[in-house]
Amino acid sequence: MRADRLHRIEKTWIRSLVRRRALRSYGEMTQRISRRFFLGGVAASVGLGPALADAPLVSLRPQLRPRQKPVPGAQKLIADAGLPGMVAFAVADVKSGVGLESINAGAGLPPASVAKALTALYALDTLGADHRFETRVFAEGPVENGILQGDLVLAGGADPTLDTEGLARLAANLKAAGVREVRGAFKVYDGVLPRIHSIDPGQPDHLGYSPAISGIALNFNRVHFEWKRGTSGYSVTMDARTANYRPQVAMSRMTVVSRRMPVYTYEPAPGMDRWTVASGALGGGGARWLPVRKPALYAGDVFQTLARSQGIVLDKVQVVQTAPTGRVLARHASAPLRDIVRGMLKYSTNLTAEMVGMAASSGRIGTPASLAESAAEMCRWATDAYGMSSTLLVDHSGLGDASRMAPRDLVGALVQVRRAGILRPLLKPFAMPDASGRLVKAGPVAVAAKTGTLNFVSGLGGFVTASDGTELAFAIFTADMERRSRLKRSQRERPEGARAWNGQSRGLQRKLIERWAKVYAKGHKA
Template sequence: MLPTRRFVLGGLLAGAATPLWAEAPATSPLPRRRGDGGAVRTELQSADQLIEAAKLGGAFGFVVADAETGAVIEARDADLSVPPASVLKSVTAAYALDRLGPAHRFQTRVLRAGPIVQGVVQGDLILAGGGDPVLDTDMLGDLAAKLAAAGIKGATGRFLVWGGALPRLARIDSEQPEFVGYNPAVAGLNLNFNRVHFEWRRAGADWRLSMDARAERFVPEVHMASVRIAKRARPLFTYESEAGTDRWTVASEALGKGGARWLPVRHPALYAGDVFRTLVAAQGIGLAAPEVVDALPEAAELVARHDSPALDGILKGMLEHSTNLTAEVSGMAASQAASLRASAVAMQEWARLRHGMSAHFVDHSGLGGQNRITAADMARMLADVQAGALPGLMKNYGMRDDRGKVIKGHPVQVRAKTGTLNFVSSLAGYISPPGGRRLAFAIFAADTARRDALPPEAREQPAGGLDYQKRARRLQSALIARWAVLHG
């Protein structure tokens, strides 16, 4: 299971589903071919007309350039510095590919600190993370099976868990709501994107609550995180850390008949150790309760290992699903810096020296609203790397019709990364007409004054936020259609 930034299920806590493209523009900026189900339209609105019709407010800038030469074809407020949101993940992907290489793999190891006698380790057993950002419960279950296949039956000493391969973050961005699953902790040992599955079901006059670490094949119960119902309407959740564990309360009036959502994990190494202990128990291996350590024991020897997929595949998944944890892990693994701030600065310096960018980065995912980049810098970087792996890793965004739906079989290909924060919407990537020249583009919209005015309790689903995104995305699609016709 691959939980995404916005993935929630059921109940009031999950929020309402609203069509993204409910309002369609009166006319299409894209000429329709005969036989496509409508009359041929040949009129094209100017960029200024499209921007005026969107009525976004705040700042708006774009650049479209020849991807091979980098020559700017059309631009508006190209040097306006705004939050890029998740478009920053495209920069992180290019950075990680450059520093680590597309074949890089992260290793999760089981080590022993002592000899093995009749299948029992005479000493400590250690689960040691290597920063794998896509490690899930099924993979951890397979690692448990490898341990059993190696003949291990238990350990006389402690069960240690080490997540020190990367700096530990309690959360990516302190300004986000406490309970959103897209803002988890990050460490050198991560599991299920450091999210725990919380489910509630009506049981008579009460509810049945559960927390698990589900994947496709394994659904182990989680012990280091718990939730209880509090009789109230607001806030939806409260959180506190107790003896290194996660303790949540949920508002009774928000539960409804039932549902589920992913909650962030704040102690990722302990979470992975908790789940691994359950998985090895199913293999007949008994271990003590997990203990998190800051350093690996000396002379520890390898017993079993899980290798992640290659980095290029991990980055492709990151760009498609916009997983913040993957971005932070990839960036910090590439920089090997001692903190997220230092790692962001290292990527910022790389972007300046390699691509002439004058950006300001505070993270690798774009979740922080203090990140800044210009459309000119973004388009320049995309042009610089267009002959490499990045274009093929970007999501097929597609050409879209008047209602924002992807036009199947359209000859123009669009590969791009979207970015969304409250009152921030960005899109950047490549347009490839058949037989024409590839274009690199970046579109940034941000109403930072409106964003900064939001109180913490309104940040998950602010009033007017969905309408802003709908307008911004219609404008983005209209501009892409215009450029495909005029400049492809």
């Protein structure tokens, strides 16, 4: 009772202070009324004495800790997203390997570019992280007094990163080797990989992310098309530009045609890629990269120009598939494979995925006849190495929508490779929302993952580290295959509704990751 009485006295006194408007500050108040005097008086009046000598001015009450906001379940997140099509995911604890949560985990859906994560593992395991691809220049005949009495061969070595800068160094090294003149033919060898017209023939001809493939590639098998409108019409250029070079390309030709649609047409012709573009779509000027359909001719065309700048004139390009047997005059080595696949995963370059994937298959079974055959060999390897028995791919890049991968398969592989420390250092950070909703790559929840996007198909697979250090492996695939199947070939560049659908899918992926980072963190309490 005495404590209750003390509490009432305290409240009455505090209210009286609030009413005293003349006290302008707490400092004035402490000058007029001695806290020690007040507390001593109150204590004496109730007989407590020194027991409250250090008591606060306001009595203490139990403070309720804020309750943790309930974390929505996965089914609710999926329902709230309202995403048409199928959602499939799996998540597991990396340390224990225990599966934590899944929906449709055994369902095979198109992985899109998430397939590149598997391709990276396949190439690294087969070829080795230090493997380098070599492009070489051969002399098939003797060099006498600076004159090659025979053929010169530019030999591709399946390097997906060869660019105009690399070819320029080869041309300079050819001159440094003492060659001033070539009396024989000029050949380009592309036989280390099969010739493939387009990674995915279902894509429109003009899309640069589905170029041709062969044993030699240049500038990711893309040519730079630029146009400018003048008083007498449009001027166009086709070149193989890089930072320091801009050689014109003769084997890829563009004609401006008076029409509105279609924007581009492509027609193969002897010794060249022949394009037309609609004048009604060009405006005042612009540029874009177009795919190359004859990679060996393209590389040969550009090398001719670069050799000419060194004073070496070469004959017309001949493309061959018979490996050269002469003496190597110059060579260009790529970066180590680990760096190549890191760039592939960061920029999601389809050509790199297909070339390193087929190069790996060549090391296992010999030169594959097609992308599908090479991808099938990779799937056999994945089944043996990681138990991915429900994964069936038609290529190494994920561009073909006939590929299927089960989230459970990928998560099982991710757990194993994370323990070996192989893949996560090569994956790029995946942005997550911070407290204000902004997407940031460095936050309390760290995600390293490979994204994948096709029209009405989205994938994400990788690793998430919660704020307490708990590490999870996950895979999320979403697809509206019915809507995708209705797309015509001409609609596949920017179909109506695809951007919004893929944005919804990305939002769902982030919410699922946020859920897992909270629910499966060791300190979380439901």
